[in-house]
Amino acid sequence: MTQRIVVKIGSQVLCDKQGALNREVMASLVLQVAGLAREGRQLLLVSSGAVAAGSGIAGSRLERIADPVARRQVLAATGQVRLMETYRALFEQHGLTVAQVLASKSDFQTRRHYLNMRGCIEALLGAGIVPIVNENDVVSITELMFTDNDELAGLLAGMVNADLLCLLSTVPGVFDGDPDDSATRCIETWDPERHQLEDIVQRGTSALGRGGMHSKLAIALKAARLGTEVVIADGTDPDVLLKVVNAQSAGTRFPAQGEASSAKRWLASADGHATGAVTVNAGAETALLDRSRLASLLPVGVEDVEGSFSAGDVIRIRNAAGKVLGCGRARYDHEEARRLMGQRGQKPLIHYDYLYLLK
Known part of the structure; x- marks a missing residue:
């Protein structure tokens, strides 16, 4: 090659x-x-x-x-x-x-x-x-x-x-x-x-x-x-x-x-242009940072939704202390994300394939 x-x-x-x-x-x-x-x-x-x-x-x-x-x-x-x-x-x-x-x-x-x-x-x-x-x-x-x-x-x-x-x-x-x-x-x-x-x-x-x-x-x-x-x-x-x-x-x-x-490389370059943010709970943070599994961000793990964004936009992911964990491409817009926040059995807000973590 x-x-x-x-x-x-x-x-x-x-x-x-x-x-x-x-x-x-x-x-x-x-x-x-x-x-x-x-x-x-x-x-x-x-x-x-x-x-x-x-x-x-x-x-x-x-x-x-x-x-x-x-x-x-x-x-x-x-x-x-x-x-x-x-x-x-x-x-x-x-x-x-x-x-x-x-x-x-x-x-x-x-x-x-x-x-x-x-x-x-x-x-x-x-x-x-x-x-x-x-x-x-x-x-x-x-x-x-x-x-x-x-x-x-x-x-x-x-x-x-x-x-x-x-x-x-x-x-x-x-x-x-x-x-x-x-x-x-x-x-x-x-x-x-x-x-x-x-x-x-x-x-x-x-x-x-x-x-x-x-x-x-x-x-x-x-x-x-x-x-x-x-x-x-x-x-x-x-x-x-x-x-x-x-x-x-x-x-x-x-x-x-x-x-x-390719998608994760793009997200790594786009993290400074996020149009919104979500705050995740401790359980979601642990799952996302666990290198032994490929975890998506589910609505059940979201505690707060900030800003206005559309489906397909890049949004930041923060923990409860405000630390930025990474960013990802949102499946839902901000209104739908707020409506589904905390609910079980929903499709991922950010799929693993479109999720970039800083570490």
């Missing part, structure tokens, strides 16, 4: 200290991608760098734009052209065609939009074309922006059922302590039994990007739970992708933990 790889390239990897595109680094990454493609692998790139690249184009014209939101949109609009033209020229040298895909968070909100975008990307991969995806910063609004392109890459890895997700930045991986401490070591393989997110991550964001190691680690853990192997590595290493694919020492590797269906 053809190996499918999603590669996210951060802005600090692509740009020099002045914010201009680093063509040498880009050429090295394109060379590696082209080599892997020749071996029969399918690759999808998630590339940052448009806003940074735009900074080197707009120049003094930016002084005329007082609104910071509009300024960022102009940088993204002008920089995306240069970014894609650079990729096109570099990939053309290796006989490969690229395609631009601009995504917004709302594209993952509804099942119809999600499947439409997935169909396009699947067609591109099947035709041997390299999709290059970036957030559509021109139309994205603050409350619906991705945390960063790490989040977008994680969602795309789930969408295309990727075997491997590579998150490339300028750090060599996840450290087991303060990176400035000489005793600190890079974790080669993440062990969920030994390592905990909050115990390890040094919070903070990079100079050129919106995200940080905390974001990368959270995305990596989520993608691994959904069945995609993840590696966080240094994108400036000239052989980083070859090392990762050939299981050589490079960065921090997160082994895949089982598999998830």
